[in-house]
Amino acid sequence: FTLNDSLKTVIGSARDAFARPLEEKTKPVGVTTGIKSLDEILGGFHAGDLYILGAKTGRGKTVLGLNVAVAAAKSGKKVLYFSLEMKHEKLSLRVLSAEASVCGKLIETGFVTSEQIDGLLSASTTLSKIGENLTIIDQRGVNLYQLGATVRQVSKQSGVDLVVVDYLQLLEVDETYSREREVASISKALVAVAGINDVPVLALSQLNETGQIRESRAVGQDAAGILRIDYTDEVDSNWDKNSEPVDATIRVLKHRHGDCGNVSVTFNRAHQFFAENVPYSGYGG
Numbered sequence: 001f002t003l004n005d006s007l008k009t010v011i012g013s014a015r016d017a018f019a020r021p022l023e024e025k026t027k028p029v030g031v032t033t034g035i036k037s038l039d040e041i042l043g044g045f046h047a048g049d050l051y052i053l054g055a056k057t058g059r060g061k062t063v064l065g066l067n068v069a070v071a072a073a074k075s076g077k078k079v080l081y082f083s084l085e086m087k088h089e090k091l092s093l094r095v096l097s098a099e100a101s102v103c104g105k106l107i108e109t110g111f112v113t114s115e116q117i118d119g120l121l122s123a124s125t126t127l128s129k130i131g132e133n134l135t136i137i138d139q140r141g142v143n144l145y146q147l148g149a150t151v152r153q154v155s156k157q158s159g160v161d162l163v164v165v166d167y168l169q170l171l172e173v174d175e176t177y178s179r180e181r182e183v184a185s186i187s188k189a190l191v192a193v194a195g196i197n198d199v200p201v202l203a204l205s206q207l208n209e210t211g212q213i214r215e216s217r218a219v220g221q222d223a224a225g226i227l228r229i230d231y232t233d234e235v236d237s238n239w240d241k242n243s244e245p246v247d248a249t250i251r252v253l254k255h256r257h258g259d260c261g262n263v264s265v266t267f268n269r270a271h272q273f274f275a276e277n278v279p280y281s282g283y284g285g
Helices: 003-019 036-042 061-074 088-100 104-109 114-128 144-157 179-197 218-222 233-237
Strands: 050-055 079-083 134-137 162-166 201-206 225-230 246-255 261-268 273-276
Touching (some): 036 261, 050 061, 050 179, 050 218, 061 088, 061 201, 079 088, 079 144, 088 104, 088 114, 179 201, 179 218, 233 246
Parallel strands (some): 050 201, 050 225, 162 201
Antiparallel strands (some): 225 246, 261 273
């Protein structure tokens, strides 16, 4: 493309954005995260980019990944969710628990009230309306070629607006002499999947004890955005004592398209969702 070609595209996009109704202008340009202040920082997830969401083991990365997927589906986007560890029934249980605000353990054991049953039925009806927008693929041992081929196939058949990979370190790759090289190749392949299909890819990732992406620094270099779920030392040290809601911070540590920042949230562990603590202030100039 020549510079003139690119300028025409940019000007055309600017004119389209200018012509949008005011209520549309306050929405993120990319695919929504479901958390307004996070959308304000990122502008949503941009097509063609790789985003990394990191957290320590068992600290809510799958919950937040599902929250994002459901929010995107509710906004009318087509979401492809690759679960490389958890079966789709378990993921659906978490989605239903979050929508109905009923503890997943109570749903599984049957210790629910008649009011909660009504809530579950209502939540199920709501979720069924977006059911065609969210596809879950729960296959362990998926390799990079299979993932890329699936995204291409689904994109051609019904369209894809967001791909979520849960989680990065479980993707199969040709064995190399070091795990760091393997994870680096996974990262570059996910960048290629995002670019070729013009779709944002959100890859969940385990973090080590120092809060860094496990096994490779290359992932951070490839990604357009890096997000991390953090808790205070007190919350971390008492994590297993109960399942009460806890305060957390979603940190945007890298953002190729703009500023970084922090979003204060509450992780409702029993009901499997993250809720923003600070009221949304609207988009800045």
